[in-house]
Amino acid sequence: MKIFEVLIIGAGVVGAALARDLVRHPLSVALLEAGPEPGEGASKGNSALMCTGWDTPRGSLEREMVRRGYERYLNEAPLLGLPIRRTGSTMIAWNEEQAETLKAEREAAREDAFAVEWLDRAALYQREPKLGSGALAALFIPGESVVDPFSTVHAYLLEAFVNGAVFLPGRRVVRCARRGNLWEVEAETGELFRARFVVNCAGLGGDRVDAAAGFHDFVIKPRKGQFVLFDKLAAPLVNSILAPTPGPAGRGVLVVPTIFGNVMLGPTAEEVDDPEDRAVTRAGLDFLLSGGRRLLPDLEKFPLVTTHAGMRPASDKSEYRFIPRTEQGWISVGGIRSTGLSSALGLAEHVTSILAKSLEAGPARDIRRVRVPDLSAGRVPAWEDPSGPEDGEIVCHCEKITLGEIRRALASPLPPVTLGGLRRRTRAGYGRCQGFFCGARLAELLREQGGGKN
Ligand SMILES: Cc1cc2nc3c(=O)[nH]c(=O)nc-3n(C[C@H](O)[C@H](O)[C@H](O)COP(=O)(O)OP(=O)(O)OC[C@H]3O[C@@H](n4cnc5c(N)ncnc54)[C@H](O)[C@@H]3O)c2cc1C
Incomplete structure (x- = not known):
């Protein structure tokens, strides 16, 4: 059984951002996700505001994390191809x-x-x-801005993945036990995973995952x-x-x-x-x-x-439930209720600095960069981009998404496996008819690629 240095539980925006930061250090990282796709929890249904943090509680960790997360997002999102609309x-x-x-x-x-x-x-x-x-x-x-919350999770996870992080969807964590200096984590599938450090980023399931390891400091x-x-x-x-x-x-x-x-x-x-x-x-x-x-x-x-x-994923406390138990090799990043999209890069940096020190990891290195497609209203759509590839017909007529865009999403190193995942990655089926006309075709394309199991 492979022993990971860090096991992240939960591939929402926080877990994905953390994986991306950790792989900059030569650390072996795995993400266990209960759902079939990343970003299926709180990270899927938010207002998509990239917040400056101006209205967060003074002196709180939340304010510090949102401020830093916001600053990093403005600098790093363009490198990932993620659009930002600074509406104020x-x-x-x-x-x-x-x-x-x-x-x-x-x-x-x-x-x-x-x-x-x-x-x-x-x-x-x-x-x-x-x-x-x-x-x-x-x-x-x-400074308040609107962003693409779906592509944000995907971009973070994809960059982590192409730089060595292991992504394991369909693994709901049910039991965690400390064995010597390691954690042994059991998924519902019966598989066991070992790690020196576990970071609980399980969002709505955060209190249950903590409880499975014997910690009872917050309730979602x-x-x-x-x-x-x-x-x-x-x-x-x-x-x-x-x-x-x-x-x-x-x-x-x-x-x-x-x-x-x-x-x-x-x-x-x-x-x-x-x-x-x-x-x-x-x-x-x-x-x-x-x-x-x-x-x-x-x-x-x-x-x-x-x-x-x-x-x-609000909790019984108003502040984030960030609990670093470095001696025990367990960090809880829980209760990230209404600002996690904005604070994720701040939290990721904070946790990474703790782990890099505790695990005596080497200094941060350059990593392979990824870019995800810009899905914003302000982009030049693929169907009318004269410099773009030959893209075939339009499949989603409401959002004007081409066959080529769908095929590229399906050919990704981390392809979507559900219709919902394909929609979030391309916007096909997200327009006026909500997939009434293109849903069957999208399902067929997904099946051809081996997806569509859920
Ligand atoms: C209505 C609403 C509006 C919001 N508006 C904004 C906004 O405008 N700006 C902003 O910055 N934030 C906003 N947020 C907050 C933001 O969406 C959350 O803070 C953020 O998504 C939390 O991310 P997370 O990774 O902690 O949790 P999640 O996205 O929930 O990810 C946790 C993951 O853990 C997985 N998981 C759970 N249990 C287990 C288990 N036992 N084993 C394995 N995996 C498990 C889940 O499947 C999930 O994928 C809003 C949230 C909501 C709901």
Whole structure:
């Protein structure tokens, strides 16, 4: 049985980012993932905001990680081919009390060296002419950005993989035992894996994985977030991420211009018992549509494409549950609830520095670089790129995805094996008809490649 230096449990955005950083050191790394694909947990259903961290709790590890993760993402995402849309975010005050709250937020943000701008009513409506009437002012955070959350996980994992990390999907960890200086980790399949260090990045399953190793420091409290996605025709309505001033009832509904060119409303924040409860509810939709109506009344004139829900791996504590037990060879990176897309590269760097020291790894080395396809609305689509390869017919007519793009995704060193994975990697089936017309063809292409088992 091969002994790995580091075993990562969970291939969400955090585990994938960590694997990518670890392979820069000559460390043998494996990722055990319960699902058939990477990024199937919390990392699949988020708002896709790359956050500066300006509204995270002062002095928290979360703030430190988000700040560093954001900084790294701006530098490293372009090298991976990942698009970033720097829309900024506009937090709106509808009354004097909210304006006072935002002024206090502005002062706090400036003290902590976050870039923020005050918009009076005229400047606000000049920036967002379709905003609902009656707003007084806003706080504009220019650095807040939208990104592609699916390709981000894929890019991190692919770079880790081509540089030697072993990716083992379909391995739900059920038992962990310390044997001498090693951890013995058992998957549901009955397979055993040994490692000097284990890093628990299991998101919604984080408390159960910790418990399987005898640690009981936190409990996951899943927090559901429902979304409504509008057609791309609505894109000209909004220029930045729109947000109400947070109040006692929470952060309220955001309007997000997505990197793919849609407009998204959401998310809700509902504590639920079942981490698999991704049902969209009437109450959730009413909450989102009424919040959206206030921010952007014209949005309702546009067709709705779909609704969906994601699940935050929140815990019984408000802070991340980052617990380094270096003596015992076990690090928990749990409770990464609502900022993990932004903080992943910060967390990865932090954990890597601990592991490189504990394992006396060599210095970081240059690694083989990868680039993933740009799937943003701003790209030159493959079908109209005169310098691109001969790509055959268009398979997904809503998103205009060619046969060539699908074949390239299927020929990747880490190919998608499910229809959902293929959709996230190409956007085929993510348009207006949601795969009604191209779904059967995509399934056939996937089967030809040996995928489509799930
Ligand atoms: C509605 C919503 C909105 C959000 N908006 C944003 C945002 O705009 N910006 C932002 O930065 N963040 C946002 N987030 C937060 C972000 O998505 C999460 O913080 C991040 O995805 C957490 O990543 P993770 O890798 O820790 O967990 P996950 O993505 O859940 O990955 C954990 C992985 O572990 C696997 N696993 C679980 N148990 C086991 C086991 N026993 N054995 C093996 N594998 C296991 C799972 O299958 C999963 O793939 C949002 C989240 C939600 C739900």
